[in-house]
Amino acid sequence: MALCSGGAYAEQVVVDAGSVLKLPDSWTMIEGAGFMEATLTAYLNIFQLGGAEKGKSVLIHGGGSGVGSQAIALCKAKGITTFVTAGSDEKCERCLQRGASYVxxxxxxNVIDLVNGMTKGKGVDVILDCVGAPYLERNLECLGMDGKVVYIGMMGGAVAEKANLGTLLKKRASLIGSTLRNRTLQFKANLVQNLRRDFADERKRGDIKPIIDKVLPLESAGDAHRRMASSTHFGKIILNVKPV
Structure with a gap:
């Protein structure tokens, strides 16, 4: 399994040796293909940047996505309480099956009512957000003291119309913008090795195998992108490249 820096829609790719992990014996190549990017994104932003650990709580937006579904599994494995949002009752049910604490x-x-109700007003420690600007205000309302919001996308837009900076100051909160693609090879190598160390047993047991939504041939890449854009998928969509 490898973390690619782009150009992975191909029969052969060249990657840095530090970005490679051995495929567990019980995993298929398809599962390996769906693992690295989504899992490392969740790991970097929730654990390394967000500082989540056992006993903490995390709000995950987009629990049905590849990153979101892996984030649920990683948090469950480490005893972290998760609040997960999704766009349908069916996806919410699948998030529960994946290991989410609340959906x-x-x-x-209303996510604010759920989080503040279940935490008795304390809020969560970390928020993983791929939506962006439209969620800024509600994220601050859901966040606990010294909490962190980590932004990994702007699916809903990049410019927030309003936000109460008083809430940010009062909670001593941190807003973090994060991308994995433009990190250095050395950073990625360290990230891969840290993931291997921290989740060795979970990988071996298959606890954090990715959810595979659909497997399509490379020639159907357009269909894969349309399925993703429709938000009807749950987990990873895989393009199966025939060997040379």
Whole structure:
């Protein structure tokens, strides 16, 4: 399994040796293909940047995505309470099956009410957000003291219309912007080795295998992107490249 820096829609790729992990014996090549990018993204932002650990709590937006579903599994493995949002009741149910502590359909329920109700007003320690600007205000309301919001995407937009900086100051909160793609090879190598160390047993047992939504041939890459854009998938969409 390898973390690629781009150009992975190919029969052969060249990657840095530090970005490679051995495929566990019980895993398929398809599962290996869906593991690295999503898992390392979740690991970097929740654990290394967010500082999550056993006994802490994390709010994960987009629990049905590849990153979101892996984030749920990683947090469950380390005894972290998770609040997970998804866009349908079916996805919410699958998030529970994946190991989420609490779920809500963001189209019909209020995340602030859920988080503050279940935490008795304390809020969460870390928020992983791929939506961006539209969620800024509600994220601050859900965050606990000294909490961190880690932004990994801007699916809903990049410019926030309003936000109460008083909440940010009062909670001593941190807003972190994060991307994995433009990190140095050495940073990525260290990240891979840290993941291998911290989740060795979970990988061997298969506890953090990725959820595979659909496998399509490389020639159907357009269909894969359309499925992702429709937000009907749960987990990873894999393009199966025939060997040379």
């Amino acid at each position: 809500l359909n963001y189209k019909t329920e």
